[in-house]
Amino acid sequence: MNLLNARRVSQTFFLALFAWFCVVSSPGPSFLQLGVWPVTWLLCLDPLVALDTAVARGALEPGLLWALVTIALTLLLGRAFCGWVCPLGTLNHLLGWLGQRGMGQAARLAASVPHRGEGAAQVVLAVQVAAAAGSGLAAVGAWLRGHPLFGLGLLLPAVTLLWLWARRGERAQRGARLVAVLAVLALLGLACLRCAHGLLQSSLAVGWLDPLPLLHRSAHTVLLPLADRGVAVLWPFPRQHALAPWTALILAAVLLANLWRPRAFCRFACPLGALLGLLGRVAPWRVAKRQSACSDCGRCEAACPAAAQPSGVFRQSACVLCLNCTEVCPEGLLALAPRRSAAGEAAEPDLGRRATALGLAAGLAAVPVLRLGGTGNGHAAPNLIRPPGALSETDFLARCIACGQCMRACPTNVLQPAGLLGGLETAWTPALDMRIGTSGCQPSCTACGQVCPTGAIRPIALDEKLGRGEFAERGPVRIGTAFVDRGRCLPWTFARPCIVCQEVCPVSPKAILPERVVEILADGREVVLERPRVDPVACIGCGICERECPVAGEAAIRVDSAGESRDPAHTLVVGG
C-alpha cells in the first residue's frame, strides 16, 4: 500500500471512529452506548485544548496528555494530523475534492494560489490562546506583586542574554536597538501585569473555532438530535438543543466554504491548523522536490488542497501531508523525504507580527470585556444552572471548551447550550433548562462529568452527588433551589388541588412539604388544599418538580441558581 492510500485509510478510520463515538455517546450501559467507549479521546488528541487549559489553569487534565502524541507527530511530520487524522479536516478534504470534480486544471490552479487571508487563522489562534491565558498571566502578575525585586532580577539576565545574542555578527547595531525595544516592552508588560492582574481572566469558550470541539458540538446538538427525531435509532425520544440553528449554520458555512476553496476552513480559519503549522516548521521529514527544474505542468499544484506550492517555493506550514502531489507528478520529482525542497521553501509562516500582536491583544481584552456584561465575576445569573460537579463560574469558564459532550451524554436532554443566559460567552456552554427534556437532572446520574475532557464538570461519584458516605458531612451537590411561584401555583392561586411537585420530588425525605389548609371559597364552599412549601436544605435543584408542574407556560415551581453548592457565595441557607 502506498502512502497515499495509507492516508486515505487513516482518514476513513478516524472519521469512522468519530462517527462511532457519536453513535455510542448516547447514555446507557450497553456496549452500543456510553458505558465502555473512550468517547473523549479525539478531543484529548487536540493540542489546542491542552494548550488552552494549560495556560488557563497552570495544570493539565491527565487525559489531555494524549495531545503529546499529536505534538510528536507534528514535530516529526508537520501538519499530518490535519491531513490524516482530523475528522473535520477529512470532511473538508472530501467536500473540496467533490466540489472540484469536473473542474478544469486552470480553475483548480486558481484555487490553490496562496491567499493573504490565510493569515486570519493565526489571528484566530492568537485570540484564542490569549483569551485562555488571562488567569495564567494574572497569576504571574499577582506573583510579581508579591516579589517585585525578584521579577526585575529575572529580567536582568534575560536582557543580558538577549544583548549578547544580538551582538553576534554584523547586525550588532540593529540587534542592540531590538534589545532595547524588547527590554522596554518586557518591563512595560511586567508593569502592566503587576497592575492589571485583577482584571485578567481566562475564557476557553472564546475558542469556539477549534475544529474538534466545533465538530463534536455540531454533531451532538444538531446532527444526532436530527437522527433522533428522524429514525430514533440511537435514542428513542426526540431530543432538542438550544442554538441548534446557529450551530448548524456555522457547520454549514465551514463545510460549504470548501466549494470556494478546498479546505477553506483549514487554510483560513482553523486555529489548530495554525498551531500545528507553527510546530511543524521543524519537521525533519516533509514533502520535497528532488530537483528545482521541472516541466511546470502544474498538476501537483492543482491537486494540492492546501495551497502549499509543491512545485515552487514550498510552504511547509500549509502542507497537510495529503501527498496528492507525490502521486500526480509525472516526473516523480515529489516525495516525502528527509530534506528540503530543491526549489526552496518559504520562510513561513510569516507570523504577520502586527496581526498576531493585535490578535493577542484582542484575546486578552476580550475576556474582561465579556465579563463586564456577563457572569464569572461573582454575579450569579439566576437562570444559569450548571450541571452537578461544575466548577464555580470563573473556573468553569476557564475550562469549558463547549464541545457538547455532556449534552449528548445527558439521558434526559435537560442539559442545553446556555445561549445568552450568562452573556455572549456562555453561548454553547452547558446549562440546565428544566422544562426541556424528559425529567430534569436525575439524582442517580453523573454522566456529564464523566465525558468532560477538561474537568469543567468534575467526574463526581454518585456518593458525592448524593452526599453519602464520606461526603455525608458536606451534603448533596446542589445545582440550585426550587421556588414556588404562589401567583401561578394551582392550590395557592386557584384553590385547586394539585401537589404534583411534592409527588415527583425524588429526594428522601421529600424536599417539598405539603401544607394542609382549609379555605372558604366565595360561594361558601370549604375546600381542603395542600400547598407546596420547599425545604431549601433538602432541595438539590434537580428540577423534576419544574418539569412535571402541570401549569403550562411558565411553571409554577422553578429552579434557579440560588443555593448552588459550586460557589459558596451563592449560599441560600446557613446552618442547615
Place this chain on the structure above:
Amino acid sequence: MSHLPPPPDPERRAFLARLARAAGGLALAGSAGALLARSPGWGGATTARGVVRAFDFAQAGAGRRLGIGRGSDRAASLDRALGAIGGLGAFVGSGEVVVLKVNAGFSTAPELGATTHPDLVTALARRCLEAGAREVRVVDNPVSDPLACFQVSGIAAAAEGVGARVVLPSPEAFSLLTVAGGRLIRDWPVLTAPLEGATRLISVCPLKHHYLAGATMTLKNLYGLLGGSRGVFHQDVHGTVAELARLVRPTLTVLDATWAMVRNGPTGGSLSDLEERGAVAVGSDPVAVDAWGAGLLGLEPADLPYLVRAVVAGAGSTDWRTLAVESWGRG
C-alpha cells in the same frame, strides 16, 4: 587524497538539525505535560473551600479588664476609661500594626449615632500612635456603598487627619474562611487582607438597638468583617455573632454609649432615636463590655442569645460588675 572523508551533505546536516529540534521540542512538550499533569494549577481552586482560621489579637496575660469613662466628650471619656485599665500602653506597644474595626455601616451623618463617631476614631487612633503603633488601619465592610459610608460618617476624614489609614473592602481583600467547628460561617468570604500583618485589633462602635439581634455592640460589630451576601446570616444572627467571637479575638473593645440609639436600630435616622448615656467603656473582654452596654438599653445578658453563646464559646463572661473600674470626670 582518498583518505579524506567526503564533504558532509548539507541536506543531511540540515535534516539532523531538524531532527534534533523536533526531539528537543518533544522533550520540552513532554516534560511540560508531565509537570502540568501533576501541577496543582495557579489560583482559582477547583473546589473553593474555606481555610479554617482564627485571628487571636488578645494581649496575653492582660487578663479581663473593663474601664468605664463617664462624660459627654467622647475623647475625654475614652481617656478616662483607658486610664482605668492601666492605659493603652498595656495593650499597644511600639511598632505594632493596629486595626480599628469601626462601624461605618451606613452613609449617615455622625450626629445620628449609627456609625462610630469620628471624634472617637481620632482619639483612639491618636492614642495608638502615641503608644508607638507603626500603623493604624481603619476597617469595615459597610452595608451601604463603602466610599459614601466612610466619607459621610466622617470616619475617613478623622482617620486621615490623625495619620491612620482607611482600608476599603476591595474584592481582593476577602478570602474564604471557615470557623473552626462552625456551623454557619463556612467557606465564606471574610475581610482578611487588612488583618494580615496586624498585631492588634480594637473593635470600636456605638451602642445601638438592633431590631433583629436586640442590640448591636462590640461583638456584633465584627459582623462587618463578613463579605458576600451576608444577609443570609440573619437566619441565625445570634449563632453567627457567637461564631464571629470565635473567629476574631480583639485586643480591646470600645463601646461608645455617650449617646445610645435606643430605638429604630440599627439605622436610626433621627436624633429622637438617641438618648444620652454619657459613658465610654473599654475592655479586654468583649462579652463583659457588651453585657454592660445591654444594661444601658434595659436588657439583661440573657435577653441577647449571642452573648450567652459567646460565653459558651469561651469569648468572655457577662459578669461585668466585678470587673468595672469607673472613672468620672467633667465634660
